[in-house]
Amino acid sequence: MVALAGLATLADGRRIFAKTLPVTHSDLFPVEAEGLRALRELGGANTPQVLASTPDLLVLTAMQPRGTDAAYWEDAGRMLARVHVTAIGDKFGWHRDGWLGRLRQDNTWTDDGYEFFAQRRILRWLSEPLVQAAFDVGDRSALERLCAVLPELVPVQPPVLNHGDLWTENMVKTPTGAAAFIDPAVSYTWAESDLSMVWLANRPARSDRFFPAYAEIAPLHDGWKQRMPLLHLRELLSTIAHDDDDWGAVAAVREVIAPFRPR
16 A cells, blocks of 8 residues: 555565565665564564565565455464563663654654553644644544543553554465564554554454454453544544545544543
8 A cells, every 4th residue: 555566486486575665765664674573573473574675675575365264363363462462561662763654653762651652643643734634623632632531541551562553454374374464563552552453444254253362362451342442543543644534534533532522
């Protein structure tokens, strides 16, 4: 959805995946390559091997299309859970800023998960021109009010390594059939942020098996399902900022923030 991409066969017969961008971003591909390695080396996830990374090109080992059966979704759920219970941090953020789609992701370190999610994952988007155009003063005030009471809405959670953009199109299979993740936007933040993407972003049939399998390894806290729309605000606002409101993102944001509008 962002890059120009394709499969190729090398002279030795190996299949590779390569992508480039119409306009060079000096660190987009190096950041993505680092995220893939972090998920694999710190969290034990399956990701493509990075064969080359430059400002203009990213070359990875080729993967297979996402699985459709219950076994695939159970495998993916357990893999994400292993990342979340293995790679636990002592603060929220990442050692460098990253990218979510074509836009910068602010990963400045902080000790406070509520401040991190409010400032770096929700309010960060309010300055984007398309977000400014989509919402009125009352909407923006409601988002700020919601952020102010996050400690009352979200239980205390440790910072864990997040994929950061885990909608279903970023799940694939390895050549041997195991679940694998691609296109990360990594940081240390709440586990429920990753879960909200899987829960709400274009989820296909049989993916319900993802969540019980996840819970075999990592806890699902009371009320987690009710929090999924709130945690998904970050992705909805990003979608609007990218001029990609195909899924009714503006209306979805307004539904979540309705209780916080000034009366």
